[in-house]
Amino acid sequence: MDRFNYWWRLSVTGGCFAAFGVGGMLLSTLIFPAMRLLPGRPQIRSRRAKFMIHKLFSALVWLLRYLGVMRLETHNVEALRNAGPVIVLANPPPT
Numbered sequence: 001m002d003r004f005n006y007w008w009r010l011s012v013t014g015g016c017f018a019a020f021g022v023g024g025m026l027l028s029t030l031i032f033p034a035m036r037l038l039p040g041r042p043q044i045r046s047r048r049a050k051f052m053i054h055k056l057f058s059a060l061v062w063l064l065r066y067l068g069v070m071r072l073e074t075h076n077v078e079a080l081r082n083a084g085p086v087i088v089l090a091n092p093p094p095t
Contacts, residue, residue, distance in 0.1 A: 013064075013069050016063060016069070019060070020060055023056060027052070027053075027056070031052065032052075035048055035052070
């Protein structure tokens with residue numbers, strides 16, 4: 001059973017990261033150039049692009065959590081929302 005779990009997690013993780021890579025290529029070659037054609041000032045277009053990146057990355061994290069490959073714990077989220085520009089470091093659990 002442990003062997004099956006290892007291979008299942010490895011294949012799902014690999015598939016999700018492949019989807020992440022293909023998604024990044026599609027964003028840079030198709031989606032972002034098409035979004036530049038939409039009306040608006042550069043600040044608005046930048047906000048749209050950041051929103052798109054945010055939603056797609058959230059979808060990837062949701063998929064990894066849903067498939068059981070990743071567990072996500074957050075602490076002090078409110079402090080981060082009000083902090084402005086910060087660097088966030090992820091700390092993996094000890095094994």
